Every structure is written in structure tokens, then in C-alpha cells.
Amino acid sequence: MTETTRDFIRQIIHDDLLSGKHEQIVTRFPPEPNGYLHVGHVMSICLNFGVGQETNGKTFLRFDDTNPGKEREEYVRAIERDVHWLGFDWGDRLTHASDYFDRLYESAEKLIENGVAYVDDLSADEIRAHRGTLTEPGTNSPYRERSVDENMNMFRRMRAGEFADGTHLLRAKIDMASPNMNLRDPALYRIRHIDHQRTGDKWCIYPMYDFAHTLSDAFEGTTHSLCTLEFEDHRPLYEWFLDQLQPENRPRQIEFSRLNLAYTITSKRQLNNLIEKSVVTGWDDPRMPTIAGMRRRGYSAAALREFVKRGGVTKKDKLIEMGVLENCVREQLGDSAERRMAVLRPLKVVLTNYPEGQVEMMAGHNHPNRPELGTREVPFSRELWIEQDDFLEEAPRKFFRLKPGGEVRLRSGYIIRCDDVIKNDAGEVVELHCSYDPDTRSGTGSSDRKVKGTIHWVSAAHSVPAKVRLYDRLFTIPDPTTADDVMDVLNPESLQTVQAMLEPSLKNLADGEAVQFERLGYFCTDSEEHTSEAPVFNRIVTLRDSWAKLERQAMQQS
């Protein structure tokens, strides 16, 4: 039972090491720099780099930059930052597919020499028409039987820039009748008169993914090329390239299922769409399932790694519940985050029997389960803010908070009783008049009196106003991809901004430090917009809330 169970990929790798097939494992994470990395990538990163670490092997961070025009330097930098932040180090193994353009070109010529690649003059539309369908075989291109010399000549002229985009295409000569569409003479090189972000104007022909990827793996000495399930159909092509070119190193491709998170999307196209339609503010919007977004939201790298670990590595399609991720985030923060008090939706409380002008410094414990974290001073005075939700004029039976005539403990303070409810002309509660019991000061021997509820508070005169953003899931259904248009299932309440009141110690919070606002959740300052003059906090995740659950159940029953 204590025997560690390995996922099927690690098992294969383990066996290859034991059998002596490989002495050292080499993996790689090969993103295309055409967008930001998201949760799905986290899994691939953790798998590839994780295997590298566990086996004392090597892992490359390789940018798959074979499609100039769609790829940008901004994305390259963002990807590097994200992988690094997640806790992984590629050392000197940072590469680009474009590093191999020369070798790739040579390999293409070799295929032509071997008579297994040809230049096609058909247009894109004609090629599509010749490809056949899923159930019908394709037909050969009339240019398929060109001589090696003619192909070589044409290919060199392609490279020399003699032809316009789309007029010619280098194709592998495999089998137009193959039931596997990827083997119906797939494209190898296309003409694209466009500068490449790294090679400038050196090339006007660019290799396709399958060709560039397979050979890049081989060139770098990859032993296990781990990718997602949709590439399973490409494996025969991957093998074909290796068979034809016989590189010194022969990598093995193994596929696993992607990680899908409920209530989110992970398609770069759709994510980009959210940005363009201003549904979110950018790739790093705290609601985005991107690494940058989750980091800004306040999720830790450790929580993300743990999340991926719990998901496992298999070949089964998965849609993991949000709760699993949130739980990893909470678990990590529960231990580390210090406690503070803040009131999100303030309701004024006046302690009528508390001396006017008096201020007491109460000792707030920084962490209930870690006394070594000490205490901080929290000012207490006659006028306080409490949470609107913590008062109910007509409270249900198990409402352990404030109600007319009722008592609650103010956390780290005194027990108070609600004597009067002040309302405005509209009948809304605007203020509470309460009295405090001087014998119940927190931490003193005479504070033994018990009341059912404890609520948080902030001294009005000492409070620090702050903008606090409350985030929720971006979509209203577990699998937004099943909607006709994801715009139809957006959660209108994915972001609520409130003007909150914070306890004064929060003014000195270090950048990036997460704290728990007691009874509310975990929060951190926003890395982009927060200043000490105008504080902006993000809610990382709420606390578990069994009261909210009870309410929900009560609602459903009535």
C-alpha cells in the first residue's frame, strides 16, 4: 500500500531506465509562443520537467516557432516567466525550433533525394479536394511523380524566393489512400514571405509542425516525447520521419489526456477572444485560467503543482472540478497566510456605553494554529464597522450572528449586544447601537463568557479604505465548450468590486504576501494596480462556508 504507484508514462520511463534502453532521460516542453500558458500547460510542464528532475535527466524548454506572423516575442518572455515561476529550471536548454532551420532544410532535401517528398503546384483548395474525406480515399496530385531532380530544383527555387505564397508546397509522399488523414501526403514546407521573429528575412519557406517537431525532438536527444491525445494520430507520421531519416537518436512519442478545468476554457483562441471582447482585461486578468492570471490572483506555484499531481496522468478525458483547484489553494494558504480583519460591506456599529475618544489596542493572533507567528495590535474604539451580512433583523433559527437583542463576540475584542436598529427613510438598516460588556475583553481571565457567534470588525476611525475585487468563475456551466457561443454562458458576476474597510496593519502588507481576511477568504494586493495610497486587493479564494451551504439547502427546500 505504501508502494508508490507510477502513472503509465513514468512506468514506461522507469522500465526504460531499468532495462538500460536509456541511461539518461531527456524530455521537453515545446510551447508555441502564440499566447499565454494556461492550466492545461501546467500539467505538461509538471510532467516533462518533473520527469526530468525525478530521473536526474534533462528537460528542454523549446519554443515551437515555425509559424511566423502568429508568434510574438511578448509570448516568449511570458512563457519563460511562467515556467520559471512554476518552479522549473531549464538551465542552458532553452531552444527554438528555428535554431534548427538549417538542419531541417537539409533533412527535407534528403527526403527529396530519397524520393519520398515532392513539390506540389496545386493550390490549397485543390489539395483539399484531393485529400478525400474521412471515409473516402484521396487522389494523387498530378505533380506527385516529378523526378528527384525536378523536385530538388523546385524546392531550391522555393527557398530562393522565386515563388509567391501558396503556389508551391513540399509534401511527403506517403499514401493518399491511408485511413489516417495525417499520412495522406502531409505538408512539409510552405512558402511564406514574412520575416521571422528570430531569423529575420533569412527564410521564405517554413517547416510544418510534424516535420519540425519530430526532428527537433531527435536533434535534442529527446528520449520520451510527451504530448496530448490529439496527436496520437500523428504518431505514425512521427515514426515515418524517423524511419526515413534515421537520426542518431530515436525519440518515442507517448500521449496523455489534457487536463480540463470545470467552468473554464483553455483554448488560446477563445481566451484571446475574451480579451479582445473586453470580457477580461488581459492574459493576466485574475479570472483567467492562465498561469499569469492565476499568479496575479494569488494562487501559489506549489498549489498549482499539487493540483496537477492530484489530477494524475492518464489517457481518459477529464473535466476536473473547480473545488479541487480551490482546495489546493486553500490548503497551502491555510498554513502560511497570516490572519487580518477587513469588512467588505460595512455597517456602522456604535457602542453606546464605550467611552467617547477611548482607544484600546487589542492583540490579534496572526495565526490561530501557529502561536509562534505572534500577535499584532488592532485598535478598538466606540465606532466600528461590521459586515452587513453579520446582522439580520429577522434571523433564522441557527443564525449565530448579530440580531436585535442578541449577542456576539467581536473577534479579539468584546462581547456586544444589539440594543437599537437605526434605519433611514427607505427602511434600510444604516446603523446599530450596541453595548459592550467590559468584562469580556479578549485574552483576559474574565473573558470566559461564551456566546455562539464571533464576527470580525474594524475600528471606523482607524480603518483603511480599499478597493477589493471579489472574483468568481468566469462561466455559468461546467463545460463552456458545449455552448454554441461561450459568450452566452459568461458569469455576469465573475467580478464584483467593493469599497472595503481594512484594519490599519494591512497598510504595511508586503507585495505578493497573501493574508486571510478572517471569515472571508484569502486576499493579496493586486500586482498591477495596488498602491499604498489607493489599495487594491484581490480575493484569491473564499474560505469554505458551511453556513452558505445551509442557506442554499434551505432555499432549495422552500
Place this chain on the structure above:
RNA sequence: UGGGGCGUAGCCAAGUGGUAAGGCAUCGGGUUUUGAUCCCGUGUAUCGCAGGUUCGAAUCCUGCCGCCCCAGCCA
């Protein structure tokens, strides 16, 4: 209707012929100056369905059903 892959509890997931681990969620209960944390307890999973082989099948065989992926000069 061609090819490839996958089907074990609400969500993940072990298990590879000997009678179904674990995590999360759920539901009880205890502790608690956070309705948090923590602790204890809690699951009739017809192992997609139907046959077959076997003393014995989630595991082997046959047939069926369901879901996902593939017809970019994207990756």
C-alpha cells in the same frame, strides 16, 4: 458508415485472473473567540452493456453501446 483513443462512486484515480486502494466532494459527529482549520466516522461502485472461457474475471475472448480526436499550406 474510414482511422485512432477512452469507458472503475458526483469529480479524479489505483488495480493487469483470486473476490474493488487513495484523494477531493457528500453526509454525520467532536474541538474551536474564523459557521475556517483540525480530528473521527460515513460509499450496496450491477468495474459501459451482453454473452463466453475459468473453480474463480474490472482484469482473458466475442459482440454491442457511449464519449473524445482526425479531412489547416495551425500547433
